[in-house]
Amino acid sequence: MKQVIKMRMAFSMVLACLLLSSCVKDRITRTYSIRTPIYASKSAILAGLSAEEPKPIDKTGKIWWYGNYIFMNDPGNGIHIINNSDPSRPLVKAFIKLPGNIDIAVKGNILYADLYADMLAIDISDPMNPVQKKLVENIFPERNYQYGYNTNPDQIIIGWNSKDTIVEVDGPINTPGWFCVNCEVAFSNGDTKAGGDGIGGSMARFSIVNDYLYTVSTSTLSSFTIAKPEDPTLVHTNPFGWNIETVFPFRDKLFIGSSSGMFIADISNPASPQLVGSFSHANACDPVVADENHAYVTLRTGTECMGTSNQLDVLDITNISNPVLLKTYSMANPFGLGIKGDFLYICDGDAGLKVFNKKQPLNIQAVQRVEVADTYDVIIRQSLLILVAGDGLRQYRIGDDGKLSHLSTLKTN
Amino acid sequence: MLSGWQFVHAQQNFKFRSLNTVGLLIGSSERAGELHTVNGITRNNWFAGIGLGWDNYRISSFPLYASFAREWRVVKNALFVGADGGANFSEYRPGWFARGGVGYKIGVGKTGSAVLFDIGHSFKQVIQPRKDVQPCVIAPCPENIDIYNYKLSRVSLRMGLQF
Numbered sequence: 001m002k003q004v005i006k007m008r009m010a011f012s013m014v015l016a017c018l019l020l021s022s023c024v025k026d027r028i029t030r031t032y033s034i035r036t037p038i039y040a041s042k043s044a045i046l047a048g049l050s051a052e053e054p055k056p057i058d059k060t061g062k063i064w065w066y067g068n069y070i071f072m073n074d075p076g077n078g079i080h081i082i083n084n085s086d087p088s089r090p091l092v093k094a095f096i097k098l099p100g101n102i103d104i105a106v107k108g109n110i111l112y113a114d115l116y117a118d119m120l121a122i123d124i125s126d127p128m129n130p131v132q133k134k135l136v137e138n139i140f141p142e143r144n145y146q147y148g149y150n151t152n153p154d155q156i157i158i159g160w161n162s163k164d165t166i167v168e169v170d171g172p173i174n175t176p177g178w179f180c181v182n183c184e185v186a187f188s189n190g191d192t193k194a195g196g197d198g199i200g201g202s203m204a205r206f207s208i209v210n211d212y213l214y215t216v217s218t219s220t221l222s223s224f225t226i227a228k229p230e231d232p233t234l235v236h237t238n239p240f241g242w243n244i245e246t247v248f249p250f251r252d253k254l255f256i257g258s259s260s261g262m263f264i265a266d267i268s269n270p271a272s273p274q275l276v277g278s279f280s281h282a283n284a285c286d287p288v289v290a291d292e293n294h295a296y297v298t299l300r301t302g303t304e305c306m307g308t309s310n311q312l313d314v315l316d317i318t319n320i321s322n323p324v325l326l327k328t329y330s331m332a333n334p335f336g337l338g339i340k341g342d343f344l345y346i347c348d349g350d351a352g353l354k355v356f357n358k359k360q361p362l363n364i365q366a367v368q369r370v371e372v373a374d375t376y377d378v379i380i381r382q383s384l385l386i387l388v389a390g391d392g393l394r395q396y397r398i399g400d401d402g403k404l405s406h407l408s409t410l411k412t413n
Numbered sequence: 414m415l416s417g418w419q420f421v422h423a424q425q426n427f428k429f430r431s432l433n434t435v436g437l438l439i440g441s442s443e444r445a446g447e448l449h450t451v452n453g454i455t456r457n458n459w460f461a462g463i464g465l466g467w468d469n470y471r472i473s474s475f476p477l478y479a480s481f482a483r484e485w486r487v488v489k490n491a492l493f494v495g496a497d498g499g500a501n502f503s504e505y506r507p508g509w510f511a512r513g514g515v516g517y518k519i520g521v522g523k524t525g526s527a528v529l530f531d532i533g534h535s536f537k538q539v540i541q542p543r544k545d546v547q548p549c550v551i552a553p554c555p556e557n558i559d560i561y562n563y564k565l566s567r568v569s570l571r572m573g574l575q576f
Binding site for chain 2: 028031
């Protein structure tokens with residue numbers, strides 16, 4: 001009898017629960033952060049410009065390869081200086097704190113870096129004691145606007161206060177949000193890039209050709225003479241439509257990637273680039289590299305890209321004023337790319353770093369796929385390839401067959 | 414400390430059981446299927462085992478859990494009450510899994526095999542980090558990592574076989 005009573009109680013409890021409507025409810029909460037900016041005076045930031053002790057790499061950013069050093073931006077925070085004398089053992093030597101910094105370039109002992117809308121020329125003869133040489137103001141006016149907040153000539157954002165908030169939501173679990181793998185990262189590149197002693201990646205907005213520094217804002221190509229490296233002087237601006245993303249130099253041309261196409265500017269007269277050709281494509285992010293007769297453009301989808309294509313376009317640029325699309329190859333989510341002889345190296349997002357033989361541009365052959373997540377861009381010099389990925393800075397030796405062998409990884413924090 | 418006789422006797426009282434079920438999950442969003450296998454030991458109307466399942470409600474996941482049950486025999490058949498608790502694995506972060514239910518076994522043959530019918534309440538949690546990057550004119554675009562915490566409660570109807 002006692003057993004029967006217990007059994008009835010157990011059954012009653014379970015059945016009662018089943019009858020309650022709350023037992024079949026999907027409860028979904030979203031935890032998100034509300035961020036508000038922390039301001040500091042620009043003059044105080046510039047006065048306090050200094051190199052700090054090496055610090056862990058929070059996030060990989062744009063890189064510039066100069067001599068035995070790699071300069072790597074930590075997006076929005078500053079620049080890591082890495083001694084790369086031994087590519088198998090790169091050493092982080094110092095960190096220059098520079099709020100709002102995204103792009104960098106180096107010539108001689110001068111580092112050019114953006115500080116939100118402004119550009120700084122910094123003497124890094126002694127990397128541990130950087131000295132500001134010049135401030136060029138409001139070169140990138142669109143960057144006065146950060147995450148919905150305005151900077152101004154006197155106050156800049158040096159950090160963010162974050163407060164977690166939890167709200168109840170209702171929605172399908174697999175609805176992808178606006179998603180872009182490391183949208184903020186773009187670099188400079190290329191074995192063939194005419195960047196003096198320094199090399200950037202294919203996604204850079206800064207580029208150096210001999211005594212000229214070229215920068216792109218969203219709508220303008222700006223030309224600076226850096227004959228005196230410590231004194232960059234604006235000599236020319238070209239309006240180039242809208243949504244310019246990258247600039248890549250090859251010989252006497254600049255290949256300018258925008259979200260709607262590729263522009264080619266002639267820099268025979270380096271002080272005054274002239275638009276000589278263009279190629280329009282569907283809206284997408286599009287870094288570009290080039291060799292003698294061909295340009296290679298990767299198109300990808302992503303937040304700021306507003307596009308729907310993930311592909312590699314091969315263009316015939318024999319007639320520079322009239323680039324012609326030869327062939328399109330499907331990709332996963334390609335970012336930066338680089339060229340070394342007959343080989344093409346493409347960062348295909350989470351699909352890894354892909355190596356192709358491009359000897360026959362109409363029949364590009366896959367050679368190797370290096371499985372690395374979140375690949376962004378490469379810099380190639382001679383037989384060394386530097387890859388920037390989400391998990392850090394990787395270096396590879398390039399074999400005669402184009403294949404890569406791993407040398408080192410400088411991990412993010 | 415068990416004597417030799419007691420130890421052998423105790424071993425004889427433990428029996429291996431495998432419970433394999435298919436089911437239907439009915440929640441506020443949808444109806445979905447589930448598959449489970451629970452393997453363990455039974456003694457004196459009590460059962461304890463380890464379960465592994467596939468739960469296709471809203472997002473496919475794999476619960477791994479401890480399972481306990483008590484049964485009341487009615488000739489060859491039995492009424493039972495069970496409770497499960499453990500972790501729920503999916504493509505996102507692991508969450509919790511729990512289930513309580515009542516059911517009826519219809520004995521088949523003399524080896525303890527039976528056909529099971531079970532109704533219960535099933536809960537699973539999925540924690541989904543989602544990176545949202547807001548559209549902007551020039552990178553870096555505003556980026557947030559939001560955490561979506563899904564606590565999904567369903568009615569679970571199962572049937573299966575016990576060996």
